[in-house]
Amino acid sequence: MRTIYFLCICLLFIQFSCTTNPTNEVNSTAIDIDGFWIGSLHIYPNKTIPFNFKVSGDTVHFYNAEEKITTTLSHNSSGFFTLKMPVFNSQFSFQIVNQTLKGSWKNFAKSDDYEIKFSAVKAKDSNNRFIGSNSPNKSFLNGNWEVSFAPDSEDEFKAIGIFNQHPEMLSGTFLTETGDYRYLQGVSTKDSLFLSCFDGSHAFLFEAKIKDTVLEGVFYSGNHYSENWTALKNNSFSLSDPYSITTLDDANPVSFSFPDTDSIWFSYPNEKFSDKVVIIQIIGSWCPNCLDETVFFTSLYNKYKNRGLEVVALTYEKSDSFKKKVDRIMSLKNHLSADYPFLIAGNSSKKEVEETLPFLVNVASFPTTIYIDKAGEIRRIYSGFYGPGTGKYHEIFSKETNLFVESLLDEKI
CATH class of the missing domain: 2.40.128 (Lipocalin)
Structure with a gap:
């Protein structure tokens, strides 16, 4: 038929x-x-x-x-x-x-x-996407690489490249100080490396020549951006501590007031959150790392809500229309079955985040996460998110965050 x-x-x-x-x-x-x-x-x-x-x-x-x-x-x-x-x-x-x-x-x-x-x-299957056979003998690609995007320029920034050579494909990702590039899939050939991803938002292509133990190539994001990149094998390389990037301005109180998706205004501090642990997400529905983080916090909230955990998402969207912002946020919220408040906080600008939340200094990333204890004190501010595509980095973050939230819930005030 x-x-x-x-x-x-x-x-x-x-x-x-x-x-x-x-x-x-x-x-x-x-x-x-x-x-x-x-x-x-x-x-x-x-x-x-x-x-x-x-x-x-x-x-x-x-x-x-x-x-x-x-x-x-x-x-x-x-x-x-x-x-x-x-x-x-x-x-x-x-x-x-x-x-x-x-x-x-x-x-x-x-x-x-x-x-x-x-x-x-x-x-024939979902393993192959590039012309050229995979070279499973490229085992030296496995592990961590010290990566420079836009090397030797004023726009240079560092990342960690994680590559895993499989018999049928090459997989990996890049970690930056603002998040990760999620799941990448590709192939290694005799002298080259190719990785790509498409998730509905990201459309990425990474190409590189393999020169001994050095990678030199170009990164493409859609048809609007491209940048050179280089990498050296370095399993000990690390990025800045994500808890140290965004800081607190003690001169401004921790407070905000924004409408929710039903146009009902929600303010913090809030009696509903009295004597509770609160996690505040700063996200956008357009942001794949924010989606990964919301998956994580939806699970965390469901696990600990009966012990006094509250989560609030402050959303910054790519539209000037309130209705369109609500539509995009409800698409994210419903898709993930996230059962906590999502507030419409502004447009997708880190500058606007700092203007609407003046108690924060140097907001560098969507997402950014704030952890508040039962006494209403900010205990941690975390920039970015390492999603499940980062492997052990995500596992470490997940374990440490669960332990930290449990410790906050156990505190007496």
Whole structure:
């Protein structure tokens, strides 16, 4: 039945090609859209960001190493398909053209006209996305690397590269002082390294030449940003302590007042939080690290809420419309079943965070997290978030945070 349906669509394309397909490229052979695909975002001439996905009926799974993102495929009578990404305000629109998928990806979180050409070809599995075979003998890539982005420039910043060579692929991520680049998947060849990811917000490509024990390459983010990067193997390299980056201005009281998603104003200090431990998230629905952090704090809240833990999310969004801000936040909140208050605090600017929360100094990252004890004193401020794609770094953070929250809950006042 599915093949017959697509054959009918093809006949419609032929009949109405002058209006629905001005390029006159039509699908002359019916194909079954189910199965694995390699998608490509065409960011520059001869440069694409590849990613893997699988279609199963109306369900689509996107893969990045250990991550799987699920969404729903829809189509209209003209033969065009739409894939709306969960949480993040972006979507694919495409059609079947000569055994391939062709269309575009729009990221409305960046702007209404941010668009990248998209195509896809059938694949055998979700492991391979780059041309060229994986080289599992590149075991020296395993471990931590000291990375410099924009080296030898005034914009240079440091990161930790974590790479894991598997028989079928290369995986890894980059940790910075403001968060991580989440799940990356790719391949190592005789003299090169390639990693990419697509999660609905991030569209990343990392390329590098392997020169002895040095990596030299280029990082691409969508079609709007690129930067050189270098790396040296260094398992002892570390970044600044995330608890030391954002600090407290003692001259300003810890207080705020913002509307929630029902336009009801919520203020802190709040009698509801009397004698309770409070975690304040500073996040945006457009931020993948914020999504990972909200997954973590939703679990933490459910674990400790009966012992007196409260969580409040202060959201800073990429829209001037209050309704659009609410829509984006409710998409995040509902997707993660987060059962604590989300407040509309402002627009997505770290400067605006400091203006609306003047008790904070040097807000460097979305997310930033504030831990307040039962007496109403700020005990910690944490910049960024190391998500599950960082492996042991996330495990250490999770264990330490659980122990710290338990210690705050056990304190007597």
